[in-house]
Amino acid sequence: MATYKKRGYKPNTKEEQQASVEDNSTTAEVFNTLDEGAGKTEAWVARNQKYIFIIIGIAALIILGYLAYEEFIQEPREAEAANEMFQAQQYFDTALESTAASDSLYNLALTGGQGKYGFEDIIDNYGGTKAGNLARYYAGMAYLHTNQYQNAIDRLDDFKSDDEILAPLAKGGIGDAFMQLGQPEEALVYYEEAAKMRDNNFTTPRFLLKAAITAITLGEGESAEDYLNRIKNEFPDSPEANKVSVYLGQAEAMKQ
Structure with a gap:
């Protein structure tokens, strides 16, 4: 166990003298090791x-x-x-x-x-x-x-693009192209992606409505209803909100 030694303390017994020698030897070894490491680094750099x-x-x-x-x-x-x-x-x-x-x-x-x-x-x-x-x-x-x-x-x-408007418009444009090619399943995928890409009053309700209309075309009334309700609840002031009631009736009728 280590003991506190006063400044100027000199070992008296042989055991204390031996311990002092060992302590000094250990300290010297540590510094020698550090010197050797530094020397090797300097040599490698050279x-x-x-x-x-x-x-x-x-x-x-x-x-x-x-x-x-x-x-x-x-x-x-x-x-x-x-x-x-x-x-x-x-x-x-x-x-x-x-x-x-x-x-x-x-x-x-x-x-x-x-x-x-x-x-x-x-x-x-x-x-x-x-x-x-x-x-x-x-x-x-x-x-x-x-x-x-x-x-x-x-x-x-x-x-x-990461643009707030152009990015979803481009994605929705692909949906429009697929719709014109008579591939509504593919169109719906892109309309859904376009609606999710950004949350703003211009592109989001626009593509939610297109997704709803396409879902109705595919006979997916429940999905269409979800899209339309989002427009109704989240974007009530959008131009698309004025069309919700017509398509919502169609979507609900498909569930009966």
């Missing part, structure tokens, strides 16, 4: 100094290369892609507002006009940019409006 500097240099080059790529290549490409897509977006927006010749406007948006790229050109030439990704959404919607449903599915499926 032997491998060349390789360490090479590794550090490579890491620095990678970081500097990435920063240079972002500043001098990616950012200018982003700006260039956005500028090139401006005319295609103009065609698309005009087509949405137009009741006549909208198909030709959507086609111009897709293929380009006035010496400017269309959405497909943007995808091909600037696919890795934000504008290139957004072009997939616009192209998908343009295909949907011109009855090219498989192309719409392909482009909208490639579109990736």
